[in-house]
Amino acid sequence: MKSNLKAHIQGGQTPSGKVRVSGAKNASTRLLSAALIADETVTLNNFPTELVDARYKMDFIEKCGGKVTVDEKLESVTVNPAEYKDIELGDYNYPIRTTYLLVAGLIKRSGIARIPYPGGCKIGDRGYDLHMMVWQQLGATVTEKPDYIEVSAPNGFQPGEINFPISTIGGTENALISASIVDGETIIKNAYISPEVDSLIQFLRTLGAKIDVVGNSFIRVVGAKYLRGSIFQVMPDRIEAITWIVYGIISGGRITVEDVPFDTMEIPLIHLKHMGIDLYRNDKNVIVSPECLTNGQIQPFELACGTHPGIISDMQPFYTMLGLHANGKSRIFDYRYPERLKYCGELNKFYDNALTWTPGAITVEGGKGITGADAQSTDLRGSMAVVIAGLLAQGNSTIHNVEMALRGYNNMEQKLRNLGVTITVE
Structure with a gap:
């Protein structure tokens, strides 16, 4: 695997199509x-x-x-x-x-x-x-x-x-x-x-x-x-599943996420419902569209990351992304990995300092605009959140060391293309 890869992203692309969750x-x-x-x-x-x-x-x-x-x-x-x-x-x-x-x-x-x-x-x-x-x-x-x-x-x-x-x-x-x-x-x-x-x-x-x-x-x-x-x-990847679900919600796109392991995601999905997000699903798949937002907006929330069956720390960055697009102030706590915060500084480059944090606690000011930025990958899941920010932003973005995100997502570039979204990695 090459290192020091850059992702060049044209923001404002709206995803539409199907994406299948890979093995975990x-x-x-x-x-x-x-x-x-x-x-x-x-x-x-x-x-x-x-x-x-x-x-x-x-x-x-x-x-x-x-x-x-x-x-x-x-x-x-x-x-x-x-x-x-x-x-x-x-x-x-x-x-x-x-x-x-x-x-x-x-x-x-x-x-x-x-x-x-x-x-x-x-x-x-x-x-x-x-x-x-x-x-x-x-x-x-x-x-x-x-x-x-x-x-x-x-x-x-x-x-x-x-x-x-x-x-x-x-x-x-x-x-x-x-x-x-x-x-x-x-x-x-x-x-x-x-x-x-x-x-x-x-x-x-x-x-x-x-x-x-x-x-x-x-x-x-x-x-x-x-x-x-x-x-x-191999069981389907619950972290990848929440990644695509959240991307669909905050992008305003229309995505069918296939092979979702619902039995391992009960509490994370309950938290989405408490945010005013009503997903349409069957036993294996979920459809995400703007109609999922009960009153057209993501409601602010407060939650704590921890051990299964709750929201695990690997899911934390995607709930932070939901907070950034919510109608108000949200708070996220994580005392299991309290230093998992590097990605917050990178997201602030896109969201005009909407995030503040101390070890184990993140405060998110939702509703701010999002503009393109030059950002760094941090940890694996946080890096994917930064990539998503680039896809949502107005303008162009460059994500450095994007191989960190590629480590956690099987065929990520192809899956984005299947959704009508393109990024250039070099």
């Missing part, structure tokens, strides 16, 4: 890593094959001997992990955050894993100490080398108990995958079971791991030495 980024990249612990071939359908983070992970897998076959037309990925093993690479510079999920497959076959330090979004402190704890609790030795993290377990991971000091999605995913190769029982406490983690649990069960969940934070895993193959469907 936060599920597909985890399933790709989990496939590496299987002893047979794994096929993942509805896979977002053009997703930048997935391509980086595939590159690492293939350099370590694994085989990945991608079918863009069928949107499927087939993984043959038979030769996936630890190989010291010349370059460990991978700008993806979930490199820690690559460890279990290497430990299974080599007893040692050398993986890139987690990269990814610049949204505050997201260290890897909890992942080190997972490996250590399963009997491994962890060494931080200058270019990579080395995890050593010559006899494989051993049964253990993992008690997270805070709820963590990434830590839970790592613990689940690692525990599935243990010939014995592992207990995971204070786990965080999001829809994407639940999908991972379902997948690991198809491989042969025995996983019991009590409530929403206690997991018992009985792994196995031999794990069979699987054909598995």
Whole structure:
């Protein structure tokens, strides 16, 4: 993936057409890593094959001997992990955050894993100490080398108990995958079971791991030495779905959003209703048009981001966009990731300083005009909000480092073209 890409956007384009939600980024990249612990071939359908983070992970897998076959037309990925093993690479510079999920497959076959330090979004402190704890609790030795993290377990991971000091999605995913190769029982406490983690649990069960969940934070895993193959469907991306829904609302366009995972979005959609937005939907699709606004305007609101089933932090920028187009002052709180604010400064370039913020709190003055601007990408979802601002603005805009937004949206440019909207990326 190229870096320092620029998006040149002619503002004022009104979208019209259909857009299908792709397989979830936060599920597909985890399933790709989990496939590496299987002893047979794994096929993942509805896979977002053009997703930048997935391509980086595939590159690492293939350099370590694994085989990945991608079918863009069928949107499927087939993984043959038979030769996936630890190989010291010349370059460990991978700008993806979930490199820690690559460890279990290497430990299974080599007893040692050398993986890139987690990269990814610049949204505050997201260290890897909890992942080190997972490996250590399963009997491994962890060494931080200058270019990579080395995890050593010559006899494989051993049964253990993992008690997270805070709820963590990434830590839970790592613990689940690692525990599935243990010939014995592992207990995971204070786990965080999001829809994407639940999908991972379902997948690991198809491989042969025995996983019991009590409530929403206690997991018992009985792994196995031999794990069979699987054909598995990647769930639709709830964050992409809310992105297109919000874009349709604030653009005044007419969009049909297909394959919306309504069962994972109940509370986020309730908040839209409280804003005076009445969506027309069936079991899988939603139609967004100006008629969705009950009295022609988005009503101001106050909400807090947090854990599922509420509005998660990855959705925060799109509710900020709704606030910018609402009829009054709105407030958004996020104490889980209180520093997730860099994108606000970029949006202010378009919206005449309509946003003010302190750690964990954003105040939005709705109803201000929007003009084109020269802006920077920040974190992944915030960058998409900045792209949307450019599409809505009067005049032309340039978004620097737009590859950050491309990381999270499968075939984003083509999907915009399907809506009659064009941007130029170079």
